[in-house]
Amino acid sequence: MLQIISLLLENKPGALMRVTGVLTARGYNIETLTVARTLDPELSRMTIVVDVDPALRAQVIKQMNKLVNVLQAVDLTDSRAVVRDLVLVRVRATLEQRTAILKEAEIFGARVIDSSTEGFALEATDDPEKLDEFIQVMRTYGDIEVIRSGALAMSLEAKKLRLQPPVPAGRARREENAPIEVSEEN
Amino acid sequence: MSNLMSGARMLLECLVREGVDCFFGYPGGVTLPFYDAMYDHHIRHVLVRHEENACFAAEGYARATGKVGVCCATSGPGATNLITGLVDSMMDSIPIVALTGQVPTKLIGSDAFQEADTFGITRSCTKHNFMVKTLADLPQIVHEAFYIASSGRPGPVLVDVPKDVFQAQGHYTPVTNIHLPGYKVFTEGHTGQIKRAAQMIWDAERPWVYAGGGIIAAGASAELRELAETADLPVVCTLMGLGGLSAGHPNFVSMPGMHGSFAANMGMSNCDVMIALGVRFDDRVTGRLSAFAPHAKVIHVDIDPAEIGKNRVPDLPIVGDLKRVLERLNKVLAEATPERKARHAADRKAWWTQVRAWKQEHPLAPTYSDTEIKPQHLMAEIDRLSGGQAIVCSDVGQHQMWAAQLVRFNEPRLWINSGGLGAMGFGLPAAIGAQFARPDKLVFAVVGDGGFQMSIPELSTIASHGLPVKIVVVNNGYLGMIRQWQELFYNNRLSAAELDCFPDAEKLAGAYGFKGRTIDKPHELAPALEAAVEEPGPYLLNVKVSPYENVYPMIPAGAAVHEMVMGPPEPVPVAT
Numbered sequence: 058m059l060q061i062i063s064l065l066l067e068n069k070p071g072a073l074m075r076v077t078g079v080l081t082a083r084g085y086n087i088e089t090l091t092v093a094r095t096l097d098p099e100l101s102r103m104t105i106v107v108d109v110d111p112a113l114r115a116q117v118i119k120q121m122n123k124l125v126n127v128l129q130a131v132d133l134t135d136s137r138a139v140v141r142d143l144v145l146v147r148v149r150a151t152l153e154q155r156t157a158i159l160k161e162a163e164i165f166g167a168r169v170i171d172s173s174t175e176g177f178a179l180e181a182t183d184d185p186e187k188l189d190e191f192i193q194v195m196r197t198y199g200d201i202e203v204i205r206s207g208a209l210a211m212s213l214e215a216k217k218l219r220l221q222p223p224v225p226a227g228r229a230r231r232e233e234n235a236p237i238e239v240s241e242e243n
Numbered sequence: 244m245s246n247l248m249s250g251a252r253m254l255l256e257c258l259v260r261e262g263v264d265c266f267f268g269y270p271g272g273v274t275l276p277f278y279d280a281m282y283d284h285h286i287r288h289v290l291v292r293h294e295e296n297a298c299f300a301a302e303g304y305a306r307a308t309g310k311v312g313v314c315c316a317t318s319g320p321g322a323t324n325l326i327t328g329l330v331d332s333m334m335d336s337i338p339i340v341a342l343t344g345q346v347p348t349k350l351i352g353s354d355a356f357q358e359a360d361t362f363g364i365t366r367s368c369t370k371h372n373f374m375v376k377t378l379a380d381l382p383q384i385v386h387e388a389f390y391i392a393s394s395g396r397p398g399p400v401l402v403d404v405p406k407d408v409f410q411a412q413g414h415y416t417p418v419t420n421i422h423l424p425g426y427k428v429f430t431e432g433h434t435g436q437i438k439r440a441a442q443m444i445w446d447a448e449r450p451w452v453y454a455g456g457g458i459i460a461a462g463a464s465a466e467l468r469e470l471a472e473t474a475d476l477p478v479v480c481t482l483m484g485l486g487g488l489s490a491g492h493p494n495f496v497s498m499p500g501m502h503g504s505f506a507a508n509m510g511m512s513n514c515d516v517m518i519a520l521g522v523r524f525d526d527r528v529t530g531r532l533s534a535f536a537p538h539a540k541v542i543h544v545d546i547d548p549a550e551i552g553k554n555r556v557p558d559l560p561i562v563g564d565l566k567r568v569l570e571r572l573n574k575v576l577a578e579a580t581p582e583r584k585a586r587h588a589a590d591r592k593a594w595w596t597q598v599r600a601w602k603q604e605h606p607l608a609p610t611y612s613d614t615e616i617k618p619q620h621l622m623a624e625i626d627r628l629s630g631g632q633a634i635v636c637s638d639v640g641q642h643q644m645w646a647a648q649l650v651r652f653n654e655p656r657l658w659i660n661s662g663g664l665g666a667m668g669f670g671l672p673a674a675i676g677a678q679f680a681r682p683d684k685l686v687f688a689v690v691g692d693g694g695f696q697m698s699i700p701e702l703s704t705i706a707s708h709g710l711p712v713k714i715v716v717v718n719n720g721y722l723g724m725i726r727q728w729q730e731l732f733y734n735n736r737l738s739a740a741e742l743d744c745f746p747d748a749e750k751l752a753g754a755y756g757f758k759g760r761t762i763d764k765p766h767e768l769a770p771a772l773e774a775a776v777e778e779p780g781p782y783l784l785n786v787k788v789s790p791y792e793n794v795y796p797m798i799p800a801g802a803a804v805h806e807m808v809m810g811p812p813e814p815v816p817v818a819t
Contacts, residue, residue, distance in 0.1 A: 067425060070374065071362060078367055119549035125371045125391060128425040223422040226386035227260040228311075228393070230419075 059088060060114050061133040061140060061210050064103040064121060065218070068094060072101070072126040079120045080107055089142075089207025100128070104210045129218055137213040142185040143206040148195050150176035158198055165191040250378045251280035251409040254342070257385035258286060260417065261340075263313050265679050267291050267300040271317020272357060273344035276409035289679060289708070292700035294321050296672035298328020298341060303676025305337050306659045307634060307684075309462060311393050312676065315342040319357030322403070323364065327666050329399045330368040334663025335483060336460055338397035340388050341369075347407040348376065361403045370398030378411040382418045390421055395428040396547040397460055429546060432563030432571065440542045440559055441575040443516050444474050445583050448590035449538075451514030452476045453499065453528075456483030456662070457521010457545060457565050459655045466569035467520065468492065473576045475591060476518065477598050479507040481528055482647055484521070485658040490631060490651030496598060497607055500528040501798045502644040505605035508796070508804045510598055511536055519543045521565050524554035525663070526800075534803035544568050605796065605809055607648045616765050618642060618717055618788040622649035624772050625687060625715065633685040634659060634677050638670030638694030641723035644794045646689050668697030674712045675704055685713070685776060692718040692742050699751075705781045706755040713775045714783045718745060719790045727793045731812070748785035759783035 066072050073092060080087055085107050092103040109117055114132060121130035133140075146167075150158050158177060162169065167181035181191055185208055195201050225231050248256075254277065258266070265287040270278045281288050291297045294316040301312030312332075316325050322343040332339045346355040362374045371391050373384045381404070388400040444450055458467050458480070464487055471478050471494040479499045480487045488495045499507035511517070511528075517539040522528070529535040532554060543550075543557035544565055551560040561568055609623035622645045629635065631653030637643040637660040652658045659677055661669040674688035690698070695716050705712055726740040752759025757780050762771045768786070775782035797808045 071366065071372070074363070074366055082367055116549065116553055119551075122427070123547070123549055125423055125426045219427070220424040221422075221426055221428075223420040224390060226383075226390075226418040226421045228262040228389060230260075231390070 058108070058111055059106055059134070060109045060117070061138070061208065062105045062107065062118065062121070063131050063133050063138075063210050063212065064105070064127055065095070065129045066101055066103060066124075067126040067128065068099050068101045069126050072124075073103075075124050075126060076103065076105070076121060079117060079124070080105070080109075083113070083117070085109055085117075089205075091207045091209055104208055106208050128220065129216065131212065131216055133210045133212055138210050139213060140184050140208050140210045141182055142188050142208050143180070143182045144188045144192065145170075145204045146179045146181070146192065146195050147202040148176050148179065148198050149200065150198065154198055158195075161194050165194070167191065246415060247412055248415050249276065249280060249409065250381055250404070250411050250413065251277040252284075253378070253381055253413065253415045254385060254404070254409070255280055255284050255286055256415060256417075257382050258313065261386070261389040262310065265289060265304070266313035266315060267297040267304070267676065268315030268342075269294050269297055269317070269321060271319075271321045271344060273346055273406040274315065274317045274321075274409070276406065277315070277342075277344065277404075280409075288315075289675070289704070291672065291675070291704050294324035295327050295668070296675075296698060296701050296704075298325045298332070298339065299666075299669050299672035300676035300679075301339055301341075302328060302332050302335075302337050302669075303636060303659055303673030304680040305332075305339060305676075306673070307656050307677040307680040309460075309656065310680075311338040311340055311389055313340050313342065317344045317357065318346055318361065319359045321357075322359055322361040325401075326364070326368060327664075329365060329401065331661050331664040331666045331669065332399040333368055333370065335661065336397050336456060337399070338392040339399035340392050341365075341399060341401040343401060343403045344409070345374065345403045345405040348405045349407070351405065361401070365401045368399070369401045370396075372401040372403070374403040375405065375408050378408050378413045381408060382415065383421065386418050387421050387423060391423070391426065395426075429548065429562045430564040430567055432544070432561045432568035434571075436559060436561045437568060437572050438575055440518075440561060440572055441579070443540060443542060443559060444476070444518065444576065445579055445586065447514075447516035448587050449513060449515045449594045450474065450476050450591075451510050451517050451539070452478040453481070453511065453517055453519045453522055454478055454484045454487050455481040455520065455522030458484050458487035461521060461546070461565035462655075463521075463565040463569050464488065464655045466566055466573060469573045470518075470569055470576070473573055475595075477510055477595070479503070479510065481522060481525075481662075482660065483662040485647060486652035486655040489653040491653055496602065498647055499804075500525075501530070501800075502648065502794050502796065503528075504602070504607045504648070505796055505807065505809065506598060506601035508798070508807055509601045512805050513597075514539050517541045519557070520569070521545060523550050529554065530798045530802055530804045530806070534805070536804075609649055612765060612789065614765070615789045616763060616768055616786055618645050618719070618792050619649055620765065621715070621717060621768060621786055621788060622646050624768055625689065626650045628772055628776055629685065629687070631657075633657065633687055634674075634681060635687045635689055636660070636670045636674040636677055638690040639665045639667045640691045640693065641719070641727065641792075641794050642689055642691045642717035645717075667691075667694040670694055671698035671701050671712075671714065674714075675701060675710060678710045678712050686711070688712050688714045690714065690716055691723060692716055692720065692745055693722045696742070696745075702751070702755045702783075706757055709780050711779060712781050714781065715772070715775070716748070716783070716785045717788055718785050719788050719792065720745070721790060723792075724794070730793070731799070745785070748783050752781070752783040757781045757783070759785065761785040761787065763787035
């Protein structure tokens with residue numbers, strides 16, 4: 058069963074690799090993955106859709122939350138969330154098909170982003186299942202080229218984000234709150 | 244406070260501030276600036292003979308003290324040689340900071356000489372890893388590495404430093420704080436859950452404590468003892484938890500698991516409340532998981548939330564530091580009314596009678612022979628000389644299990660072994676680290692003839708520092724555990740199990756300038772071991788033991804705990 062995971066993580070080298078590593082180490086194949094910066098440029102928001110054994114879903118989330126660079130990992134599979142995917146479709150259209158294609162595009166709320174004598178380039182944003190249908194319909198008009206963005210998911214419930222406060226640097230300072238010392242030799 | 248210095252020197256300053264007095268490493272091209280800075284610095288660097296052993300020695304140091312162990316290797320082959328040690332410390336939750344050199348930043352990604360993608364390679368075998376891109380980041384990263392390695396569930400952290408970062412000059416200002424907003428450390432434990440745990444313990448008729456490496460990592464031995472005494476609970480300590488409760492304590496049963504005792508495993512199977520402390524329900528303990536502790540309600544305390552429910556779903560989870568949680572649990576337990584404490588007194592008494600009966604029925608006792616040295620006899624002698632006080636570093640295999648069964652540890656951090664990974668070649672370098680950490684202690688390296696031959700180069704390190712490590716080779720001429728499994732599960736077809744050539748111990752040790760001896764008669768054993776212990780320097784004692792001895796009891800892989808095999812089956816002829 059597909060699991061939708063939303064992560065807030067530090068925008069640091071290797072962070073993406075660490076997150077995907079939790080999945081690849083267990084042999085899971087990632088269906089989709091999207092990542093982009095948030096309003097805070099030091100953070101990224103990632104959405105992963107992955108086929109995980111239901112019994113192990115909680116374990117995967119825990120392992121992701123353990124990662125130092127991950128501020129929050131949540132499972133949105135069964136919670137109130139909106140999921141959106143974007144698709145770009147290039148469809149060849151004969152003169153007779155053009156009107157029909159435009160009509161179908163309108164039904165699915167797709168936008169024409171390029172039109173030529175060859176056919177159309179269309180763009181649609183919707184939940185992934187709806188886009189599957191759109192693609193099915195477009196395929197009836199012949200060979201098409203399809204590119205999808207992968208799912209973006211946003212929780213519709215407030216999730217409390219707990220951030221950790223700073224800690225003193227250095228073992229001695231952490232243990233005894235001792236003053237900072239630089240060794241005096243040289 | 245700020246002064247101009249090189250990145251290499253800055254790294255040493257950070258190590259000093261982290262309380263590092265000694266670390267283990269091997270130099271190389273790109274770490275030359277770091278080694279140059281060490282030349283006139285007071286931190287002690289121990290030159291090992293192979294980078295893998297630098298990490299094992301750092302582990303020995305960390306396991307013997309609880310402090311962060313530090314190792315250092317150069318780029319490329321140096322870094323890749325650390326991998327086994329990193330995975331080992333990951334599996335056993337040992338705090339390690341590994342410092343690796345990297346080719347200069349401008350050359351990264353160019354397949355430069357001795358370049359390897361250390362950051363990428365070590366991602367999955369560290370708790371966290373860093374690459375230092377500029378000198379300005381170095382002090383911050385080093386302190387973050389030590390904090391991550393030593394806090395929460397400990398583990399290895401690697402810091403990869405390019406050569407030009409070592410060489411760059413900058414003003415060093417000591418870092419005061421580190422901020423890792425996403426790094427969560429759970430310590431306190433949920434108050435309500437702790438109260439419920441206390442109720443479950445008093446309500447239990449057949450309670451049982453299953454204590455693991457978490458007790459050692461948390462320094463919670465005193466709290467474990469108090470728990471056992473407050474509620475009069477039987478305690479088993481896993482391979483990683485031995486010494487967590489003194490082996491001499493009346494509540495200590497023994498070790499559970501594949502080669503654990505009958506009593507320990509029967510207790511696990513028959514208890515009604517299992518108090519699992521800092522354990523991970525490893526397959527070597529649980530046997531077939533679906534048949535494990537079928538009657539037990541499980542209280543699972545661990546600092547790592549991902550361990551809760553990973554293998555066994557607990558009835559009562561508590562996420563927190565064991566020392567803190569047990570302190571508070573003990574307090575709640577002690578506050579119980581006498582009526583509550585007495586409620587199941589009769590059941591508890593019957594339970595203890597049963598546990599003692601199991602212990603008597605199949606005790607973990609050494610076996611002796613007049614003609615050959617039984618490995619169990621050897622362990623009993625080591626136990627006698629240790630008196631529960633010596634550090635014993637074992638390698639991996641049959642001797643590890645016999646030592647775990649028969650050598651008693653009265654304190655934590657005396658028993659040092661590669662539990663989770665089972666890395667052969669661990670014992671000897673770990674003993675080096677442990678002896679550096681605890682110069683006051685008698686340190687045994689109890690190793691098999693297989694693992695010893697993986698770490699022979701370190702005899703040179705031992706000799707060069709005159710480390711008084713007592714190396715005891717449990718020599719049966721075989722990869723014993725391999726032979727045991729081939730005998731039991733592969734029709735005695737002994738494939739690549741025989742180690743038919745072993746160096747002359749006296750000559751080998753003599754070549755390094757210390758004493759060595761080979762013995763094979765039971766009557767030689769006690770005096771030879773005593774002589775080894777009395778020797779002020781290192782000693783190599785090669786003990787030829789019965790070649791066909793197997794480790795029992797044994798729960799075959801995939802079997803349930805109650806399907807334990809107590810002794811050898813009918814002999815099977817060797818395949819010809």
